[in-house]
Amino acid sequence: MENNALNDGVYVMSEVKSIREAFAEASSFLSRSGCNEPQRSAQLLLEHVLGLSGAAYYMALADPFPAAVKEAFEAGVTRRGAGEPVQYIIGEQEFYGRPFEVTPDVLIPRPETELLVEAILRYGAELWPDGVVTPGEAALDSAGGAGDVRAARPLTAVDIGAGSGAISVTLAAEAPAWRVCAGDISPAALAVAERNALRNGTAVDFRLGDLLEPFAGMETDILVSNPPYIPGEDIAGLQREVRDHEPRTALDGGADGLDPYRRMMEQLTLLPAPPRLIGFELGFGQAEQVAALLAAAGHWTEIITINDLAGIPRHVLGITR
Structure with a gap:
């Protein structure tokens, strides 16, 4: 039965008796379907249909598989076997210890992006220990300084390319004294991000528009972005989970993958002054070029x-202390 199921791409459970047996059978099907992380996918799908997680899931492995969720599990495994990311099937991905809704309108948050958030929080706390910007230090404010009588204000952090809201919502949750804003060119992505902000009890100012344009005239102390950075001609060679299912507008960074970074550097003139802290996520082999873009701008x-957990240069930050 398993071979027939694999041949036509449809997963049909045999008469398994336990949840453990269902896990083993689904893992085997997904492995033979060419899925990456077949066991992890099978577990996430099981946890989803069973409504269990963590220790409760492991304690239930010897229990009989409930017939009431058989069709839902078969449908989920079939979709995963066809290459659909498991996160879109279950509608969720954890990021920085919090649950985030994900749909095909947004990229699935990656673990390496947590390192970017960590760095922004760390350097942000060093530059503004109480989360407040005092007159004269707003961004790189050449007009401020002695005699500036403007009132202190909350630090303002702007996330460009909000997607699911993983970066902006996490910053707002971890640094509640900050004013956090986020923009995206996709109305559907912003809708997902807004739901994630509500779900995680945070206040984020979401704005629709292209890169920095929605924030023209806004005093911005921190700018952070995980923009599209895949060279256009490389997209066809990506894993099918990414190539066929994640939004292309969130992947395609132009001919060399660096178009969004160049455009953001050009758009800094829309702000009253450049931010004192800027942080970008980037693709394999792009760190030197992105660092050169920041250095050429002359603002930091x-x-x-910063390397990711695999030792690949993944993030570039510009800082003015």
Whole structure:
């Protein structure tokens, strides 16, 4: 039965007796379907249909598989076997310890992006320990300084390319004293991000528009972005989960993948002054070029590159202390 199911791409459970047996059979089907992480996918799908997670899931492995969820499990495994990311099937991905809704309108948050959030929080706390910007230090404000009588204000952090809201919602949750804003060119993505902000009890100012344009005239202290950075001609060679299911507008960074970074550097003139802290996520082999873009802009005294957990340069930050 399993071979027939694999041949026509439809998963049909045999008469399994336990949840553990269902896991083993689905894992085997997904493996033979060419899925990456077949066991992890099978577990996430089981947890989803059973309404269990963590220790409760493992404690239930010896229990009989409930017939009431058989069709839902078969449908989920079939979709995963066809290459659909498991996160879209279950509608959720964890990021920085919090649950985030994900739909095909947004990229699935990646673990390496947590390192970017971590760095922004760390350097943001160093630059503004109480989360407040005092007159004269707003961004790189050459007009401020001695005699500036403007009132202090909350630090303002702007996330460009909000997607699911993973970055902006996490910053708002971890640094509640900050004013956090986020923009995206996709109304559907912003709708997902707004639901995630509500779900995680945070206040984020979401704005629709292209890169920095929705924030023209806004005093911005921190700018953070995980923009599209895949070179257009490389998209066809991506894993099918990414190529066929994640939104292309959130992947395609132009001919060399660097178009969004160049455009954001050009659009800094829309702000009253450049941010004192800027942080970008980027693709394999792009760190040197993105660091050069930041250095050429001349706004930051330090340019820092951060490796991801695989040792790949993944983030570039510009800082003025």
